[in-house]
Amino acid sequence: MADRSFLDWPFLDDSHRSLGMELDAWCAANLSDDHPHDIDAACRDLVAALGAAGWLRYCVPAAYGGVHEQLDIRSLALIRETLARYSGLADFAFAMQGLGSGTISLLGTEDQKRRYLPDVAAGRKIAAFALTEPESGSDVASMQTTARRTASGYVIDGAKTYISNGGIADYYVLFARTGEAPGAKGVSAFIVDADTAGLAVTERIEVIAPHPLATLTFTDMELPETALLGESGRGFAAAMATLDIFRTTVGAAALGFARRALDEATARVKVRKLGAGTLADNAITQSKLAEMVLDVDTSALLIYRAGWLRDVMGQRNTREAALAKLHATDSAQQVIDKAVQMFGGMGVTVGAPVEALYREVRALRIYEGASEVQKVVIARQHLAQSAN
Known part of the structure; x- marks a missing residue:
């Protein structure tokens, strides 16, 4: 089971701790590593299942069927991280319900919100x-x-x-x-x-x-x-305001992929024979595992800090969201690559969990602001702050 000690961090509260444990149990009972042949049908089924279970209620405000009065970034991040550990497609289905309705939640008229948001929360409408x-x-x-x-x-x-x-x-x-x-x-x-x-x-x-x-x-x-x-x-500002919320959660999905890769690699090296011992006894392997653990924890700290800054402190978190997405997506790529290496030939075999993770994680460094764009955002924010 993935490390859950981060749920005790002060960036999260009791509602997040309950959410994390309940969703983890639901994922274990309802999601699998199977690769569906009909992706469209699988996504429709996942949206319906996530809606029926109540998880999509976190994508919209409480007045329209949601859980929180306003979108709670930490909840969205925690859900994406957990879903991604179990199923990249489930994470995708959830994420798009949030991104595709986020601008309506932020800027829609009352009629627009009532026409679309309750159906998004229930899984009756698929958003884009x-x-x-x-x-x-x-x-x-x-x-x-x-x-x-x-x-x-x-x-x-x-x-x-x-x-x-x-x-x-x-x-x-x-x-x-x-x-x-x-x-x-x-x-x-x-x-x-x-x-x-x-x-x-x-x-x-x-x-x-x-x-x-x-x-x-x-x-x-x-x-x-x-x-x-x-x-x-004002559409550009609307798009950026929406992405400010959901950019942090892209990092959270990458973190979920990285946690799964770390778990898979750890289990593998404990049983893979190497000489008189196992791969886990090898100093080079231990060094790589340490790097993976460091990257996972650093990403988690950046992600939940970015959410906390917006949810609790009420501050715009453009810089912090960019830091979280940049580090989490780039480092997840490295964590997963190390896991593939530890699996050897099995790591590039179609159907192996780390092989699927290797394919899943790559797009996250591109969409909702490529890594290069995040560096520009971070540098500009830094320079603006240093001028004050």
């Missing part, structure tokens, strides 16, 4: 977040999808790609250029139901850790005025 474009990834200011104002609302033209839950989502939170100002300041957010005329799923994308991923196109897609989410021209 459509920001990335074929020529615009981290550089949101280069966005080309446009939203042209009309007498009755907006007409959308353009494309989005690498959209998680693309093809199975019931709705998308879409970002498009409305042109109030150049660059990132002229972007707005919209809610788009999946059956809206003019929206098409034009490509399903296969990646090394399979999950629903697609390219979407919008051709003369008409939206009513009520589809606008938040203020016109």
Whole structure:
């Protein structure tokens, strides 16, 4: 069983400790390492199961079926960490319900919140977040999808790609250029139901850790005025506010993968024969295990500090969230690589847990702000603080 001593840290309270233990027991009883052939069906089933068990209630505010009055980053991080230890696909299903509804929770009208959030919490609606474009990834200011104002609302033209839950989502939170100002300041957010005329799923994308991923196109897609989410021209700020919350949880998912890799490697070296002893008796192995333990604990401290700063202190945590995501995702890659090495040939055999972890963790260093972007964020925050 993974180390749970971190639940006693002062960054967490009794509700988090109970959540961690209860979810761990649920995961052990309901999740497996099986690799489903039908990823779409598996994700739909996971969303329904997570909703029925009440875990998706942590993705929305209490007024709309949630647990906390406001989104609690520490709870979201703890859930993602725990799910990721058991199933990368389960973590994905949970994460997208949060990311795909987060902007509505933060900025939606009362009607928008009541129309979407209770169904997200119950697992009745599958959510998605459509920001990335074929020529615009981290550089949101280069966005080309446009939203042209009309007498009755907006007409959308353009494309989005690498959209998680693309093809199975019931709705998308879409970002498009409305042109109030150049660059990132002229972007707005919209809610788009999946059956809206003019929206098409034009490509399903296969990646090394399979999950629903697609390219979407919008051709003369008409939206009513009520589809606008938040203020016109403030879509970039809305996207960043949403990512500020969920970026910490990406690090938490990486931490879950790293904990699982450490557990698998520890169990392996204790029984793998090496000469008269086991691999665990080898000084080089012990050195690698020490490095893995250090990386896991450091990531956990950064992640739950970032959550605590926002949840308890009420402070914006852009710097701390960037630190948590950067370190946790980069170090998880190293922890898992060490685990694969300890398994030898078994470590690269399809179906082995560490082989699956090796594929699962790689994308986390790219999405919701690549590692290179996090370094820019951290440096800019540091320089701004040093000037005061």
